[in-house]
Amino acid sequence: MQTLRVVCYLNQFFGQLGGEDKAGVGPQVTPGAVGAARAVQQALGEAGTVVATVVCGDNYIAEHPDTAVAELLQLVAAQRPDLVVTGPAFLAGRYGVACGALCAGVQAQLKVPAVTGMHAENPGVEMYRRQVYIVQTGPEATRMLDEVRRLVSLGLKLARREPLGSPAVEGYFPRGLTHNTIADHNAAQRATAMLLAKLAGQRIVSEVPLPDFPQVPAPPPLKELQHATIALVTDGGFVPRGNPDRIEALAATRYGAYSIQGQRQLDPGQYDNVHRGYDTTYVKQDPHRLLPVDVARELEQQGTIGKLHETVYSTTGVATTLAHSARMGREIAAQLRAAGVDAVILTST
Amino acid sequence: MTPVAVMVGANRIVPAAGIIHPLGNAELSAEDEKTLRRRIVAKALQALRTEVAQPTVFGGDEHPTAIHDAGERAGT
Numbered sequence: 001m002q003t004l005r006v007v008c009y010l011n012q013f014f015g016q017l018g019g020e021d022k023a024g025v026g027p028q029v030t031p032g033a034v035g036a037a038r039a040v041q042q043a044l045g046e047a048g049t050v051v052a053t054v055v056c057g058d059n060y061i062a063e064h065p066d067t068a069v070a071e072l073l074q075l076v077a078a079q080r081p082d083l084v085v086t087g088p089a090f091l092a093g094r095y096g097v098a099c100g101a102l103c104a105g106v107q108a109q110l111k112v113p114a115v116t117g118m119h120a121e122n123p124g125v126e127m128y129r130r131q132v133y134i135v136q137t138g139p140e141a142t143r144m145l146d147e148v149r150r151l152v153s154l155g156l157k158l159a160r161r162e163p164l165g166s167p168a169v170e171g172y173f174p175r176g177l178t179h180n181t182i183a184d185h186n187a188a189q190r191a192t193a194m195l196l197a198k199l200a201g202q203r204i205v206s207e208v209p210l211p212d213f214p215q216v217p218a219p220p221p222l223k224e225l226q227h228a229t230i231a232l233v234t235d236g237g238f239v240p241r242g243n244p245d246r247i248e249a250l251a252a253t254r255y256g257a258y259s260i261q262g263q264r265q266l267d268p269g270q271y272d273n274v275h276r277g278y279d280t281t282y283v284k285q286d287p288h289r290l291l292p293v294d295v296a297r298e299l300e301q302q303g304t305i306g307k308l309h310e311t312v313y314s315t316t317g318v319a320t321t322l323a324h325s326a327r328m329g330r331e332i333a334a335q336l337r338a339a340g341v342d343a344v345i346l347t348s349t
Numbered sequence: 350m351t352p353v354a355v356m357v358g359a360n361r362i363v364p365a366a367g368i369i370h371p372l373g374n375a376e377l378s379a380e381d382e383k384t385l386r387r388r389i390v391a392k393a394l395q396a397l398r399t400e401v402a403q404p405t406v407f408g409g410d411e412h413p414t415a416i417h418d419a420g421e422r423a424g425t
Contacts, residue, residue, distance in 0.1 A: 218360035218401045225394055236371070282370040288386065289373030295383070295390045305394070343397045345390065348350060349368050 004048035004159050007079045008037035009072065009086040009102050011095045014141075015055030023094075025057035027068065029075045039145050040085050043152035048159075052079045058094035061101070068098075069105045076102075077110050083159040084110075088117030088147055089124060091139040096124025103132040113158035117151045120173070129173040133158065136171055211322060228342040231309035233332065235317030236283060236290040236349040237275025247316055249276040255315035255328045257335065260308075265294040277318030278349050290347050309341050317348060355404045361396040362406045365389055 012022040014036035033041040033050035041050045054075050061068040076084060084106045086099035096118040103114035108131075117135035118124050125134055135154055137147040150171050157164055167174040183190065190207070197204050222228050239247055245256040260266070266287040273280040273287075283289045296308040313332045317325075336344065354362045365371035372386045396407045 213356065213358045215403075216358050216360065218403075221400050222397045225398065228397075230394075230397075278368050280369075282373065282375045285375070286370075286373055286382075289370040292372050292386050292390050295372075295386050298387075299390070299394075345393045345397075347365065347371050348354065349371060 003046065004044075004082040004156070005051045005080060006040065006044060006048045006083045006085060006155075007076050007081040008033065008040050008050050008053045009076070009084065009099065010034070010036055010053060010055050011089075011092070011098065012055060012057040013092075014087075015053065017055060017057075023057040023059035024063075025055070026060050027054065027056045027071045027075055029054045029079075036141075036144065036148075037085075039148040040152060042145065043149045044156075047156055048083065048152075051081065056098070058092070058098060061098040062094050069101050072102055073105050073109055076106060076112075081110075081112055083155050084112055084114040085151060085155055086114065086116040088135070088137045088141075088144070088151060089119075089122060090137055090141060091119045091122055093123050096122035097127060098124075100124040100128030100132050100134065104128055107132065113155065115151055115155040115158060117147055125173055130176050133175070134173045136173060222343055225305050226303060227306040229307040229309050229340055230296065230305050231311070231313070231336050231339075231341045231344045232291045232293065232296060232347070233313040233344050234290045234347040234349075235315055235320075236278075236347060237273045237280065237316040237318075238283070238287060238290050238312075238314040239272050239274050241270055241272050243272065243274055247274055247314070249274045249316060250319045251324075252316040252320050252328075253324050255313055255332060257311050257313050257332075259310055260293055260312055261310040263293065264297050266291065275316050275318060275349065277316075283349075290349070292345070292347075296345075306342075309336070309339065311335075311339070351406055351408075355406065358404060360401050360404055361393075361399070362404060363389060363393045363396055364406060364408050 012025050013019055016035040017025055030053050031051070032053065034053040034055070037050050037053040044050070054072060056068065056072060084103065086102050087095065089096035089099045099116040099118065103116050106112050106114040115133045115135065117137045119137055119139045128134060133154060135147070135151045154170050154172060164170055194204050237247070239245070239256060240258060245254055247254050247256055268285060268287055271287045273284050288294050291312050293308070293312070296305070299305045300308045315328055350368060351362055351364050366374050366385060366389065372389055373382045374385055377385065392407055399407070
């Protein structure tokens, strides 16, 4: 097997230039393995040679986001590497972001495999794990050699184009990719086996990771209704005719805010419905089956509630990602709060 | 859909009259539908005035939903 040419990237500290006092240092390259890159060389053994170590100050990259990576890529490209290893950055945030950015650039522009490592809470993980192989490390360099070995092991597989195991096996953060594999047993057999194990009280591992819903503390109840402003919201796909805000039929990223000021009820002729997850015939016939404007108006007139908020909010709740749902919820809540709304009735389909 | 609401952590949950017409029922007369809607909204307002510590379903009235379930598609 041929010896691979490896280039390492380190920040000013691991490159032994200095601490925070040297964080403004610009890109530079030294032949061979310098500082923490020596751990990489040790882990490589005969399989590769660290031909150069590129170093740059964490602040330099943070302060020159548009140009610093390009400068580093030039230095890296000049070394004609077969593999680039950046970091590991542990919990150092600026360093982790720099490592991720450089790996992404090396892959995209130099078409060379790259690998890095950092702690799960390093901001570089969320920013780059989908594009870059990031090995999970501890928070500090205490077990650096062990962690560098895992980085290098993954890096060698990438450089040799060997097949990789799952993230859990290889130790990198899931990249959000799905691969089809052929299983020994069909899904019915595996599901039955899992159920039997569960009934026997054994620990099972779900094949599909179940989403984790954070517990949201319940806001305190309304003390009374006569002075309360109530807003109506729905995820049932309610839109004005023509869908002016182009709310998607599924996997929505947009919501609409529609005025009902002065309206005692909703005229079906003015509205439509874009939801693709249920039969919308009935809510199109009568939008009150989603947004009870008629009843709420009555309650307002009777004085049971203080006020029906003059804006209704709507989006489509089918295949909507958790991230977009949470974002839209926060944005709508902020608008409602700013408008003095006390409570919401959300109709969900 | 109430089990989904409980799972995702909605704190105050009021069961409605089916997915395809949560606040109505096409089988009823307009008058009866409005009564149904008033009842569910009243329950919602009651829920808003109730202290809860975790996802709570404010049930009690069973609405006829079974016959309408054929109208929903999978994946909501």
